[in-house]
Amino acid sequence: MTNSRTALASLSDDDLAGFLAEQREAYAALKGRGLKLDLTRGKPSAAQLDLSDDLLHLPTTTKDRAGVDVRNYGGLEGLAELRELFAELLWVEPSQVVAGGNSSLTMMYGTIVDFLLFGGVDSPRPWSQEEKVRFICPVPGYDRHFSMLAAFGIEMVTVDMHADGPDVAAVEALVKDDPSVKGIWIVPTYANPSGAVVSQEVAARLAAMPTAAPDFTIFWDNAYAFHHLTEDEAKSADILSLAAASGHPNRPIMFASTSKITFAGAGVAVLAASEANVRWYLKHLSMASIGPDKVNHLRHVEFFRDAEGVRAHMRKHREIIAPKFAAVDEALTTGLAGLGVAEWSHPTGGYFVNLDVLDGTASRVVALAKEAGIALTPAGASFPLGHDPRDRNIRLAPTFPVLDEVRTAMAGVATCVALAAAEKLTSDRAGGVGAEGDATTSDQSSAREGAVR
Amino acid sequence: MTNSRTALASLSDDDLAGFLAEQREAYAALKGRGLKLDLTRGKPSAAQLDLSDDLLHLPTTTKDRAGVDVRNYGGLEGLAELRELFAELLWVEPSQVVAGGNSSLTMMYGTIVDFLLFGGVDSPRPWSQEEKVRFICPVPGYDRHFSMLAAFGIEMVTVDMHADGPDVAAVEALVKDDPSVKGIWIVPTYANPSGAVVSQEVAARLAAMPTAAPDFTIFWDNAYAFHHLTEDEAKSADILSLAAASGHPNRPIMFASTSKITFAGAGVAVLAASEANVRWYLKHLSMASIGPDKVNHLRHVEFFRDAEGVRAHMRKHREIIAPKFAAVDEALTTGLAGLGVAEWSHPTGGYFVNLDVLDGTASRVVALAKEAGIALTPAGASFPLGHDPRDRNIRLAPTFPVLDEVRTAMAGVATCVALAAAEKLTSDRAGGVGAEGDATTSDQSSAREGAVR
Numbered sequence: 001m002t003n004s005r006t007a008l009a010s011l012s013d014d015d016l017a018g019f020l021a022e023q024r025e026a027y028a029a030l031k032g033r034g035l036k037l038d039l040t041r042g043k044p045s046a047a048q049l050d051l052s053d054d055l056l057h058l059p060t061t062t063k064d065r066a067g068v069d070v071r072n073y074g075g076l077e078g079l080a081e082l083r084e085l086f087a088e089l090l091w092v093e094p095s096q097v098v099a100g101g102n103s104s105l106t107m108m109y110g111t112i113v114d115f116l117l118f119g120g121v122d123s124p125r126p127w128s129q130e131e132k133v134r135f136i137c138p139v140p141g142y143d144r145h146f147s148m149l150a151a152f153g154i155e156m157v158t159v160d161m162h163a164d165g166p167d168v169a170a171v172e173a174l175v176k177d178d179p180s181v182k183g184i185w186i187v188p189t190y191a192n193p194s195g196a197v198v199s200q201e202v203a204a205r206l207a208a209m210p211t212a213a214p215d216f217t218i219f220w221d222n223a224y225a226f227h228h229l230t231e232d233e234a235k236s237a238d239i240l241s242l243a244a245a246s247g248h249p250n251r252p253i254m255f256a257s258t259s260k261i262t263f264a265g266a267g268v269a270v271l272a273a274s275e276a277n278v279r280w281y282l283k284h285l286s287m288a289s290i291g292p293d294k295v296n297h298l299r300h301v302e303f304f305r306d307a308e309g310v311r312a313h314m315r316k317h318r319e320i321i322a323p324k325f326a327a328v329d330e331a332l333t334t335g336l337a338g339l340g341v342a343e344w345s346h347p348t349g350g351y352f353v354n355l356d357v358l359d360g361t362a363s364r365v366v367a368l369a370k371e372a373g374i375a376l377t378p379a380g381a382s383f384p385l386g387h388d389p390r391d392r393n394i395r396l397a398p399t400f401p402v403l404d405e406v407r408t409a410m411a412g413v414a415t416c417v418a419l420a421a422a423e424k425l426t427s428d429r430a431g432g433v434g435a436e437g438d439a440t441t442s443d444q445s446s447a448r449e450g451a452v453r
Numbered sequence: 454m455t456n457s458r459t460a461l462a463s464l465s466d467d468d469l470a471g472f473l474a475e476q477r478e479a480y481a482a483l484k485g486r487g488l489k490l491d492l493t494r495g496k497p498s499a500a501q502l503d504l505s506d507d508l509l510h511l512p513t514t515t516k517d518r519a520g521v522d523v524r525n526y527g528g529l530e531g532l533a534e535l536r537e538l539f540a541e542l543l544w545v546e547p548s549q550v551v552a553g554g555n556s557s558l559t560m561m562y563g564t565i566v567d568f569l570l571f572g573g574v575d576s577p578r579p580w581s582q583e584e585k586v587r588f589i590c591p592v593p594g595y596d597r598h599f600s601m602l603a604a605f606g607i608e609m610v611t612v613d614m615h616a617d618g619p620d621v622a623a624v625e626a627l628v629k630d631d632p633s634v635k636g637i638w639i640v641p642t643y644a645n646p647s648g649a650v651v652s653q654e655v656a657a658r659l660a661a662m663p664t665a666a667p668d669f670t671i672f673w674d675n676a677y678a679f680h681h682l683t684e685d686e687a688k689s690a691d692i693l694s695l696a697a698a699s700g701h702p703n704r705p706i707m708f709a710s711t712s713k714i715t716f717a718g719a720g721v722a723v724l725a726a727s728e729a730n731v732r733w734y735l736k737h738l739s740m741a742s743i744g745p746d747k748v749n750h751l752r753h754v755e756f757f758r759d760a761e762g763v764r765a766h767m768r769k770h771r772e773i774i775a776p777k778f779a780a781v782d783e784a785l786t787t788g789l790a791g792l793g794v795a796e797w798s799h800p801t802g803g804y805f806v807n808l809d810v811l812d813g814t815a816s817r818v819v820a821l822a823k824e825a826g827i828a829l830t831p832a833g834a835s836f837p838l839g840h841d842p843r844d845r846n847i848r849l850a851p852t853f854p855v856l857d858e859v860r861t862a863m864a865g866v867a868t869c870v871a872l873a874a875a876e877k878l879t880s881d882r883a884g885g886v887g888a889e890g891d892a893t894t895s896d897q898s899s900a901r902e903g904a905v906r
Contacts, residue, residue: 049524071502071716102746109741263524266748288562293555295719
């Protein structure tokens, strides 16, 4: 195949039939290979985890710099040294940082539980006492954000995710008059899955916009703040300062972690917010915990030494994963460029490639790939309740497999995309509903068993 | 002083005045020593923590026995090897065990949040939708249990803690007809602070009793299950089997941790319950976590090897702390035996000595000790809202200081107890309200800043 191809939709019926036959043959060959590959999960690979294996022998001491024994109870807000390190990385004050356990997701969940049961600093009452609570969900977005809200019975309203962040005009319109709109999820840096970076302008508008709810909260999930794929390193907008300057200091709550920096399951997570929010969070946390794993905090501080240590470490990750992202792009370009049946993102950071296929074929592509031994995140996973209204969005996660597997898997995915598109166009011309189109709409449960991140 | 003393209450006015003068002198001398000692906290000492320092170099591998990389995401229920180890220790099936983070308190809090927001397996509705939720709190008990309930707005009803567990007849009467009584806290083995062990008979009645609430839950906080101080090792009643046999399999939820086995702040916690309860717990946890710190799980499995490894390790703790408990008993006996102004427990395990002083003098004793540089847990801390109706209960925590400090501190405490009693009796005879009796009643906030465990 070459890149100077005609768009499928412009082909004559005969040529389309020829293309379909060709793709069926290619797909049969693909199936014949008996692959077993997995692109579902935003997980670091073994080689990436190896970068942090020195953690297994740390810490070398058991006292923090104040002389306190990190092995014992206490220190609810986390090790001072670690809070300082993250404060520098996130451009906040150490007093604005809480260092917790191994999961920022757990901190997000705990924060929403606090809002539900107790209300926030600026809440007139606990959210559980509101008639209705709604959240704005930029799409495509992170499935675990959405399933968490669904579990809490919080209603989700979608807005489009653009290259510079959520459609901020749509957000402004939603929050202006409706006090039941209490929050928004944002992955500001190299968003999951689009790779978008929230611009300074969008961040400033989100920070300043009038909201009917006095306790409207931006859940600023900065999961990929330092996860650059090129030398052109994105800088996260300083949402805490912007919000404070706009008179809404308690509006944003930021989350980050080392899950994709050190060990995915054994890293450290942080929350950063206004000092009033930090006090509020710690007050409720004090009922649930005597303190985080400070040994693991010190282990990370010794490992990184300082913020520059984190940045240097991330460059090693980049060396491992940037070629995998290049392989995704190469395979998609080779297989699909010019056909007019797919668009995909070219992220400069983060963990995902966003693939939009021909409307109505995403579920079919995922099903075809599965039959050929290539596991993809369920179609629709990046939408609330797993429902992509156009059935076109697929999230690709190339970090976990080794490079050769990424190449093989993505060539296969390209075949599936082309085949599903040819089927769909053929069926559309025949006025049918899909030749082999028994693709089931993915639902919430299938979305949930999907991607880890 | 000798042990063949006359009870203070039987002394003539003159003899009492003489005793009071003597104690004032002793107290002045005590103050003059400028001590700075701390018996507030149920924390392991540095020597105890040292026993587990091999953890700092573990694990030696990064794969579990199934070949899964423990550094990565996943495994919500915890490492299979660790669940098996705890299953053996707690006489349950591995499928009944969830291994979590560093804190059983966090698991307890999360469990109550689940009941509040979603309801339990046998709940007709979420507890937050009930008009009123009440818990039975055996007293004296663990202050953090009580402050957690207070934070949730759950009403607390006290029953007495006896040598064989909570006053079970009183519990039966409370749960029989009132569906708002949803739960009870129990520390079944070497209870905090009394050291009581729930007998098989009491456990069986708790498991079998009819309850008006279909989802009445026993929060079985087995924090000291393996924390023996003598060779006469208490065996926890097998509450899960008892409850299942009585047709109430989901009634008990057990909690335990290695906080006082390995590192207080960096151990592992577990929850054990019926398989239905485990599924319920994991379903909600799956919204908040991708998995626990499995590296720390494997670290602990390598360290202990097996259940017998835990038991052997606990014998080393016993060697360190049993002499401290003996020193407490010796100092109290030397200072107070025969005076009729104090009773104290002789625990065979756990972390505390329960000291009951003359009614109305506990706050005064704590204040006197504080002035003399000896920090004690605030009076009343072992009661809901920090309110001990008889103002007589003091919790002593002798594990953290070194042995010599325990001796010194406890001799000082004995002096304070004797002085406060002599003051009180003198004042009572004079018809007054307390000579120097400006003791403030401890409140919830002072209780909270008190003992760590």
